Amino acid sequence: MEFSIFSVISAVLYLLLGPFIGGLLAGIDRKITARMQGRFGPPILQPFYDVGKLLEKEAVTVNKGQDFYVMACLIFMIITGTLFFFGENLLLVIFMLTTSALFLVIGAFSSASPYSQIGAERELLQMMSYEPMVLLMAVGLYMVNGTFRVSEIVSHGPLSLKLLIGIFIGYLFILTIKFRKSPFDLSLSHHAHQELVAGLKTEFSGRTLAALEVAHWYENVFLLGFLFLFFANGTWYMAVIGVVVCLIAYFLEIFIDNVYARMKWQFTLKSSWLVTLVFGGVNVLMLYFLKAFSLIGN
Amino acid sequence: MSYITKSPWVIHYDGSSCNGCDIEVLACLTPMYDVERFGIINTGNPKHADVFLVTGSINEQNISVVKQIYEQMPEPKVVVAIGICATSGGVFRECYNIKGGVDTVIPVDVYVPGCAARPEAIIDGVVKGLGVLAEKKAAMKEKAIAVLDTEAEAPAPEPPIEIQVYGSTEPREHGGAHDASTPGKGEA
Ligand code: SF4
Numbered sequence: 001m002e003f004s005i006f007s008v009i010s011a012v013l014y015l016l017l018g019p020f021i022g023g024l025l026a027g028i029d030r031k032i033t034a035r036m037q038g039r040f041g042p043p044i045l046q047p048f049y050d051v052g053k054l055l056e057k058e059a060v061t062v063n064k065g066q067d068f069y070v071m072a073c074l075i076f077m078i079i080t081g082t083l084f085f086f087g088e089n090l091l092l093v094i095f096m097l098t099t100s101a102l103f104l105v106i107g108a109f110s111s112a113s114p115y116s117q118i119g120a121e122r123e124l125l126q127m128m129s130y131e132p133m134v135l136l137m138a139v140g141l142y143m144v145n146g147t148f149r150v151s152e153i154v155s156h157g158p159l160s161l162k163l164l165i166g167i168f169i170g171y172l173f174i175l176t177i178k179f180r181k182s183p184f185d186l187s188l189s190h191h192a193h194q195e196l197v198a199g200l201k202t203e204f205s206g207r208t209l210a211a212l213e214v215a216h217w218y219e220n221v222f223l224l225g226f227l228f229l230f231f232a233n234g235t236w237y238m239a240v241i242g243v244v245v246c247l248i249a250y251f252l253e254i255f256i257d258n259v260y261a262r263m264k265w266q267f268t269l270k271s272s273w274l275v276t277l278v279f280g281g282v283n284v285l286m287l288y289f290l291k292a293f294s295l296i297g298n
Numbered sequence: 299m300s301y302i303t304k305s306p307w308v309i310h311y312d313g314s315s316c317n318g319c320d321i322e323v324l325a326c327l328t329p330m331y332d333v334e335r336f337g338i339i340n341t342g343n344p345k346h347a348d349v350f351l352v353t354g355s356i357n358e359q360n361i362s363v364v365k366q367i368y369e370q371m372p373e374p375k376v377v378v379a380i381g382i383c384a385t386s387g388g389v390f391r392e393c394y395n396i397k398g399g400v401d402t403v404i405p406v407d408v409y410v411p412g413c414a415a416r417p418e419a420i421i422d423g424v425v426k427g428l429g430v431l432a433e434k435k436a437a438m439k440e441k442a443i444a445v446l447d448t449e450a451e452a453p454a455p456e457p458p459i460e461i462q463v464y465g466s467t468e469p470r471e472h473g474g475a476h477d478a479s480t481p482g483k484g485e486a
Pocket of ligand 1: 412
C-alpha cells in the first residue's frame with residue numbers, strides 16, 4: 001500500500017476546508033436560487049449563521065439515541081470524505097457513505113413522530129434509488145482504471161470520462177437525489193419546506209440539526225469530488241476542467257431545483273432505476289465487450 | 299456577537315384571524331419583501347423556530363395549541379403578536395368564543411398593531427423581536443454562569459427582560475366573552 005504525502009495533504013485539507021467550501025456552496029446556492037426567483041436573497045454566509053444559531057439554542061431532544069445517531073451520521077460522513085480524499089479504496093468509501101446515510105435514517109426512525117417516520121421511509125426510498133448507480137460507478141471506474149484505489153485513478157489512470165460517459169450521465173442524475181434537490185427531494189429539502197418534505201429533520205433541533213447541516217456540507221464536497229474523478233488523469237489541465245465541470249454541475253442542479261416541481265416517490269424510484277439501467281448498465285456492458293475484444297487495456 | 303439575530307426562523311400560527319393578517323405575513327416571504335434577506339425562514343416546525351408569529355385572537359379551542367407550540371420552541375424564543383386581533387382581540391373580542399389577545403395565553407414580546415398589519419410593520423416587528431432574542435440569549439448565558447458560579451448564594455434572580463413595545467400595551471379590559479352580565483348576550 002503506497003502512502004504519499006499528497007494523499008495526507010488532501011485528506012487534511014478536506015477535513016479542515018470541507019465544511020467551509022460546503023457551507024459557501026450552500027450559501028451561493030441560496031443566493032442563486034433567490035435571484036432565479038426574483039428575490040434579493042440572504043447573505044452568502046447565511047448557512048454559517050444558521051449553524052451558529054443552532055449551536056446557540058437550547059438542547060431539546062426526544063431521546064438520547066437520536067443525538068448519537070445523527071452524530072454517527074456526521075462522523076461517518078467525515079470518514080467517507082477523508083478516505084476518499086486520502087485516495088483509499090472506492091468500495092470502502094461507498095460503504096461508508098451508505099453507513100452514514102443509514103445512521104440518519106435510524107435517527108429519524110428513533111422517534112415516534114409520524115413525520116419523522118415518513119421522512120425516514122422516504123429517505124430509504126431515496127437510497128434505493130441512488131445506490132445501484134453509485135455501485136455501477138465503482139464498477140465502471142474499476143473496469144477503466146483497473147483499480148479501485150482513488151489515488152491511482154487520480155494520478156495515472158486514463159481519462160475515465162471517455163469510456164464512462166453513460167455512467168457520468170447517470171451520476172449527474174442521481175446527484176439531484178443526493179443534493180436533495182427537486183424533483184427528487186423526497187425526505188429533506190434545503191428550502192423552507194414543512195412536514196412531509198422536511199420529515200426527516202422534524203425531531204432534530206439545535207445542535208443535532210447543526211450536525212446534520214455540517215454533514216451535508218461535507219457530503220456535498222465529497223460528491224463533487226466524486227464527479228471530479230471522471231476527469232482526473234494526472235494532468236493539470238484536466239484537473240482545472242474537472243473543477244470547472246463540478247461547478248457547472250452544481251449550478252445545473254440549482255437550476256433543475258428551481259424549474260421542477262417535486263415528483264412522487266414512485267417516479268423517483270422508477271426513473272432513477274431506468275437511468276441506471278439504460279446509461280449505467282449499457283455503459284458497463286459496452287466496456288465488457290470492448291475488453292472482451294481487447295479494444296481497451298487492463 | 300450572537301448568531302441568533304442573523305438567522306431567526308419563524309413559525310406562523312393563525313389563531314382566529316380573518317386571514318387578512320395571514321396574507322400579509324405570507325406577503326413578507328414573497329419576492330416583493332423577501333425576508334430571507336435577513337436570514338428569516340418560515341418553518342412549520344416549532345422545534346426549529348425562534349420567532350413565533352401569531353395572527354388573530356385566541357379562541358377557546360386553540361388555547362392549548364398555542365401553548366403547545368410555544369412550549370415546543372427551544373429557548374431563546376420570542377412571540378410577536380401580529381394584527382390588532384392578536385394584540386387585543388380586536389373586532390372579535392366580544393365574541394362568545396374569544397379569549398382575547400395572545401398575551402392572555404403566552405407572554406408576548408412584540409405587538410404589531412394594524413388591521414391588517416402591513417408587511418413593513420410585520421418585518422419591523424420581527425426585527426424588534428431580534429433585539430429581545432439577543433437579550434434573552436444573553437440572559438440565558440448569565441443564568442448558566444450564575445448556576446455554575448456558586449451554590450452558596452441563593453439562585454440569581456432572572457434578569458428582567460425588557461419588553462419592546464410596538465404600539466400600545468395599555469392594560470385592556472377583558473369584556474364580553476364569559477361575562478354573563480354583558481348586555482346583548484344570553485338574552486332572548
Ligand atoms: S387584525 Fe384585522 S386583518 Fe388582522 S386578523 Fe384581525 S380583523 Fe383580520
